Amino acid sequence: MKDEALLKEPFPVVFRRWMTSAGGITILLTIVVAIIAAIDAGPFIIVNTVVTGGMWALLSLGLSLVFGVMNIPNFAHGEFFLIGSLTAYFTFNPLRLYLKENPSPFLSAIAPLLGIFLAFFVGALLGVILEKLIFSPLRKRSRDQWVMNSFLLTVGISVVIINSVQLTWGANFKGIPNYWNVDPLDFLGVNLSVDRLAAFLLAVVTLIVFWYFMRRTQTGRAVRAVAQDETGALMVGINLNYILSLTMALSAGLAAMAGASLLFIFPAYPTAGLKPLYVAWYVVILVGLGNVSAAVVGGFIVALLQTLTSFYVGTGWEDVIPTAVIIIMLIFKPSGLFGSEVKGIQER
Amino acid sequence: MENNAQAALSDGATGNGRFTALLNATGISPTGLTMIIILLVLPFIPPFNQEHILRWLVSAALLGAQAIAFDFTTGYINVVNFGFAAFLGVGAYTSGLLAVNLGLSPWVGIFVGAIPAALIGFLTGLLTLRLRGIFAAVMAWFVGLALLGLTRNLVDLTRGPMGLSTPTLLNTSSNRPYFYIILAMMLITYIVLRKIIGSRYGLAFRAIGQNMDAARASGINPTYYRVFNFTVQCLFAGWLGGFYAHYFGILTPQLMLTARTVEVLAIAYIGGRGSLWGGAAVAFPFIFLIEALRSNLTELPGLHLVIYGLLLVLVMIFYPGGFAAFYKRAVAWVKGLRDR
Amino acid sequence: MLEVKNLNAGYGFLQVLWDVSLKIEKGEFIALVGPNGAGKSTTLKSIAGLVTPKSGDILFKGEAIGGTPANLTCRMGISFVSESLNLFTNMSIYENLLLGAYTIEDKQEQLDTIDFVFNLFPRLKSRRNQLAGTLSGGERKMLAIARGIMSKPSLLMVDEPSLGLAPKLTLNVFDALETLRQGGMTILLVEQNVNTTLHITDRGYVLEQGQIVLEGPSKELLENDHVKKAFLGI
Numbered sequence: 001m002k003d004e005a006l007l008k009e010p011f012p013v014v015f016r017r018w019m020t021s022a023g024g025i026t027i028l029l030t031i032v033v034a035i036i037a038a039i040d041a042g043p044f045i046i047v048n049t050v051v052t053g054g055m056w057a058l059l060s061l062g063l064s065l066v067f068g069v070m071n072i073p074n075f076a077h078g079e080f081f082l083i084g085s086l087t088a089y090f091t092f093n094p095l096r097l098y099l100k101e102n103p104s105p106f107l108s109a110i111a112p113l114l115g116i117f118l119a120f121f122v123g124a125l126l127g128v129i130l131e132k133l134i135f136s137p138l139r140k141r142s143r144d145q146w147v148m149n150s151f152l153l154t155v156g157i158s159v160v161i162i163n164s165v166q167l168t169w170g171a172n173f174k175g176i177p178n179y180w181n182v183d184p185l186d187f188l189g190v191n192l193s194v195d196r197l198a199a200f201l202l203a204v205v206t207l208i209v210f211w212y213f214m215r216r217t218q219t220g221r222a223v224r225a226v227a228q229d230e231t232g233a234l235m236v237g238i239n240l241n242y243i244l245s246l247t248m249a250l251s252a253g254l255a256a257m258a259g260a261s262l263l264f265i266f267p268a269y270p271t272a273g274l275k276p277l278y279v280a281w282y283v284v285i286l287v288g289l290g291n292v293s294a295a296v297v298g299g300f301i302v303a304l305l306q307t308l309t310s311f312y313v314g315t316g317w318e319d320v321i322p323t324a325v326i327i328i329m330l331i332f333k334p335s336g337l338f339g340s341e342v343k344g345i346q347e348r
Numbered sequence: 349m350e351n352n353a354q355a356a357l358s359d360g361a362t363g364n365g366r367f368t369a370l371l372n373a374t375g376i377s378p379t380g381l382t383m384i385i386i387l388l389v390l391p392f393i394p395p396f397n398q399e400h401i402l403r404w405l406v407s408a409a410l411l412g413a414q415a416i417a418f419d420f421t422t423g424y425i426n427v428v429n430f431g432f433a434a435f436l437g438v439g440a441y442t443s444g445l446l447a448v449n450l451g452l453s454p455w456v457g458i459f460v461g462a463i464p465a466a467l468i469g470f471l472t473g474l475l476t477l478r479l480r481g482i483f484a485a486v487m488a489w490f491v492g493l494a495l496l497g498l499t500r501n502l503v504d505l506t507r508g509p510m511g512l513s514t515p516t517l518l519n520t521s522s523n524r525p526y527f528y529i530i531l532a533m534m535l536i537t538y539i540v541l542r543k544i545i546g547s548r549y550g551l552a553f554r555a556i557g558q559n560m561d562a563a564r565a566s567g568i569n570p571t572y573y574r575v576f577n578f579t580v581q582c583l584f585a586g587w588l589g590g591f592y593a594h595y596f597g598i599l600t601p602q603l604m605l606t607a608r609t610v611e612v613l614a615i616a617y618i619g620g621r622g623s624l625w626g627g628a629a630v631a632f633p634f635i636f637l638i639e640a641l642r643s644n645l646t647e648l649p650g651l652h653l654v655i656y657g658l659l660l661v662l663v664m665i666f667y668p669g670g671f672a673a674f675y676k677r678a679v680a681w682v683k684g685l686r687d688r
Numbered sequence: 689m690l691e692v693k694n695l696n697a698g699y700g701f702l703q704v705l706w707d708v709s710l711k712i713e714k715g716e717f718i719a720l721v722g723p724n725g726a727g728k729s730t731t732l733k734s735i736a737g738l739v740t741p742k743s744g745d746i747l748f749k750g751e752a753i754g755g756t757p758a759n760l761t762c763r764m765g766i767s768f769v770s771e772s773l774n775l776f777t778n779m780s781i782y783e784n785l786l787l788g789a790y791t792i793e794d795k796q797e798q799l800d801t802i803d804f805v806f807n808l809f810p811r812l813k814s815r816r817n818q819l820a821g822t823l824s825g826g827e828r829k830m831l832a833i834a835r836g837i838m839s840k841p842s843l844l845m846v847d848e849p850s851l852g853l854a855p856k857l858t859l860n861v862f863d864a865l866e867t868l869r870q871g872g873m874t875i876l877l878v879e880q881n882v883n884t885t886l887h888i889t890d891r892g893y894v895l896e897q898g899q900i901v902l903e904g905p906s907k908e909l910l911e912n913d914h915v916k917k918a919f920l921g922i
Contacts, residue, residue, distance in 0.1 A: 134665065138664065148426050149668075151482065151485065153660075155657075155660070156664065163651070167649075218787075218790060224779065228776045228778050229775065232775060238787075278493065285490075320498055326487075331475065
C-alpha cells in the first residue's frame with residue numbers, strides 16, 4: 001500500500017474534473033436549489049428532502065442492484081416496500097397496545113426498531129423465495145429475451161401480492177400515529193419528529209454498512225463481480241446461485257426496511273407500493289441504469305424534486321413534472337446523469 | 349392459425365380457391381372464421397341474449413382487440429408498452445371531449461381520437477426506442493402516469509375524477525349493436541395488423557425481435573421499425589379508446605390506471621406471444637370466468653386479479669407460447685391421429 | 689492429473705469436438721495448437737465447466753468432472769484464463785486479484801499470493817489501483833493470468849495469450865508462464881502462435897476440425913512435416 005499515494009492524481013484535479021461532469025453539476029445544482037428553496041420557503045424543505053431522500057435511496061439502491069446484477073427490471077419492488085410496512089405494522093401495533101397497558105421505557109424505545117429489523121428479514125426472505133421459486137426456474141428454462149420475460153414475471157408477482165394482501169387484510173389503511181411517542185425536537189426552527197430523525201439516521205447507517213459490505217468484503221466484491229462479468233465470476237469460483245439469491249434478498253430487504261421505517265408517513269394498504277415503485281424507477285432512470293452508488297444520490301435529488309413540486313406547484317402534479325424533467329434528461333443524456341454501469345444502454 | 353392458413357391455401361388449389369384465397373388475404377383461418385360466425389350468432393342464443401351477458405361480450409371483444417394491438421408490439425419487437433391504458437385513455441378523452449365541447453359526431457371522433465394517441469406514442473418511441481427495450485417500457489409508464497395525472501388535475505377540461513359524460517354512439521339501450529361494432533373493430537385491428545406483419549415490415553420486426561445485431565447487419569434500421577411499430581400500436585389503442593368513450597358514456601381517469609395495462613398484458617401473454625389472435629381467443633372465456641367469479645364471490649374482491657397474475661407467472665415460466673402454442677400442438681396432435 | 693477421454697461437445701445442435709482425448713501429467717507444460725475454429729477453446733471450456741460435454745469423460749485427479757459448473761472446477765484446482773479474459777472492468781487490479789483468490793479463505797494467504805503475482809508482473813503492481821477496464825491490451829492479459837493463478841490452481845489453462853499482443857509483450861507473457869512452470873505448475877496452453885509455443889512446451893496436441901490429429905513431444909512436432917506445412921509455413 002506504500003506506493004499507492006504516489007500514483008493517485010492530486011485531489012484538486014480529481015475534484016475539479018468531477019465537479020464539471022454531469023453528475024457533479026447535478027449534485028452542485030441540487031444543493032444550490034435546496035438552499036435557495038430553504039431560504040425562500042423555510043428550512044422544512046431540507047428536512048423533508050433529507051428524511052424521505054434517505055429512504056428513497058435505500059429503495060432505489062435495491063432496484064438498481066437487482067437490475068445490475070440479475071438483469072431483472074423489477075416491477076414488484078414496491079411490493080417489498082408494502083410487505084415491509086405490513087410486517088412493521090403487525091409487529092409494532094400489538095406491542096404498542098401492550099405497552100399502553102404495561103408501560104416500559106426501554107421496550108418503548110426498542111419496539112419500533114424490532115418491527116423495522118423484522119421487516120428487513122421478512123423482505124429478504126420473500127426475495128429469496130421469489131428468486132428460488134420464479135426467477136431461477138425461468139433462468140434454467142431459457143435466457144432468451146431475459147429482460148423482458150423477467151419484467152413480465154415481476155408484473156405478475158406484483159399483481160398477485162397486491163391482491164393477495166387485499167384478500168387477506170382488506171383495503172383499509174393500516175398506519176400508526178408515530179413510532180416514538182415523544183415531543184418533536186426543534187431543529188432550525190422546524191418541528192422535527194423523532195420518527196423522522198430516526199428514519200434518516202437509520203438510512204444513513206444502513207447506507208454505510210451497505211457500502212462497507214460492497215467495497216470491503218469478499219462477498220460484496222463477488223456481487224459486483226457478477227454484475228460486471230458473470231462468466232468471469234464463475235471462473236474465479238463464485239457460486240452464482242448464492243450471489244443471485246443474496247442480491248435479491250438484499251434488495252428486497254432494503255425496500256422492506258424503507259417501508260417499515262416510513263410507516264408513520266405511508267400507512268400500509270394493498271397498493272401502497274405503487275408510489276415507491278414509481279419513485280425508485282424514476283431515480284434509477286434519472287441517474288443511470290444499474291449505477292448503484294448514484295442511485296443513493298438520486299434518492300435525495302428526487303426527494304427534493306418532489307418536495308419542491310408539492311410546495312410550489314401543488315399536490316397532484318408530482319407525477320407530471322418529474323416526467324417532464326426525465327424526458328428532457330433522456331433527450332440530452334440517455335445514459336443518465338451519472339452514467340449507466342450496465343453494459344450498453346443501446347439495444348444490442 | 350398460421351399453419352391452418354397455409355393448409356387452407358394448399359387445399360384451395362383444388363377446392364373453392366377464390367374463397368380460401370380471400371380468407372387467406374385477411375389472415376383468418378377456417379377455424380377462426382368458424383369462431384367469428386359463432387360470435388356473430390351468439391347474441392341471439394340464450395343465455396347470451398341477456399343484456400348483462402351481452403355487456404360481458406362487449407368487454408371481451410374490447411379486451412381482445414386491445415390484446416391484439418398489444419401483442420403487435422410485445423410479440424414482434426419485444427417492447428412492452430407499459431402505458432398502454434393511458435394511450436387508450438388519450439383516444440377516449442380526445443373523442444369524448446370533442447363530442448362534448450364541439451359537438452363532433454362520435455363516429456368521427458373515434459377516428460380523430462386515434463391521432464393524438466399515435467402522436468404521443470410516436471414521440472415517446474422516438475425518445476426511447478433507440479435505447480434498450482426497458483427504457484421504452486419505463487418511459488411509456490411514466491408518460492402514462494403523467495397523462496393520468498393530467499386528466500385528474502385538469503378538472504376544468506376533463507372534470508377529473510367526477511367523470512366526463514360522453515354521448516354514446518347509438519341511441520339505444522341494447523348492447524347487441526355495440527357488440528357488432530366492437531367485433532368489427534376487433535377484426536379490423538386483426539386484419540390490418542396481420543397485413544403489416546405479412547409485409548416486409550413484419551419481416552423487419554421479427555428480425556429485430558430475434559437479433560438486433562443481425563438485423564442491423566442486414567441493413568435494417570431498428571429504431572425506424574420499432575418507432576413505426578410502437579406508433580401503430582398507439583394508433584389502435586387510441587381508436588379503441590374512442591369506442592370505450594362512446595360505449596360506456598362516462599370517462600374517469602381510472603381507465604388509464606396501470607392495472608388496466610396489466611390486464612391487457614396478461615391476456616396478450618396468456619393468449620400467446622407473437623400470435624396476434626391468441627389474446628382475442630383467450631379474452632372471451634376469461635372475461636366470462638372472471639365476471640362469473642366476481643359476481644359470485646363479491647366478498648373476495650381482487651381474487652380475479654390474483655388469478656390473472658398467477659396465470660401470467662405460470663405461463664411465462666412453464667408455457668411461454670401461451671394458448672396459441674397449445675393450440676398449435678393440439679392441432680398437430682389431432683392431425684397425427686388422423687394420419688395414423 | 690488430467691485425462692480427457694473421447695470428449696464430444698458443442699453448442700446447441702452444432703458439435704465442435706469429436707472424440708477428443710488428452711492426457712496431462714503433473715508438472716507438464718502442454719501445448720494445444722491448431723487453426724482457427726478447430727475447437728481449442730471449446731476443449732478448454734469443457735474442462736473448465738463452461739461448456740457441458742455431450743459425451744465422454746473428463747477426469748481430474750481421478751475424479752470425473754464433466755459437466756461440473758465452473759465455480760466448482762475452480763475450487764478443485766482448475767484455473768481457466770479465457771480468450772476474452774472476463775475481467776471485472778469496473779474494479780481495480782487489486783480487487784480483481786482479490787476476487788481471483790475468492791476460493792481461498794485465509795487472508796494472509798491471499799496477500800502472499802498477491803505479492804507473488806506482483807513479483808511475476810511488476811507492471812501490475814505499479815498500477816494496482818487502476819480500473820481493469822482502463823488497462824492496455826498487454827496489461828489486461830497479464831492481469832487475467834495473474835487473476836488465474838490467485839486461486840493457486842494445480843492446473844492452469846490459458847487461451848491464446850499472444851492474441852493481439854506486440855511480440856515483446858508476448859515474450860513477457862511466455863516468460864511468466866515459463867516461470868510458473870518452473871515453480872511446478874501444470875499448464876495447458878492454447879495458441880495459434882505454433883512456433884514459439886512448441887519451443888517452450890514439453891508436449892503438444894494438434895487439433896483440427898474438432899479432432900486430435902497429432903500428438904507428441906513438442907520437439908518432434910516441430911520436425912513433423914504436417915505441422916511444418918500447415919502452421920510453420922515451411
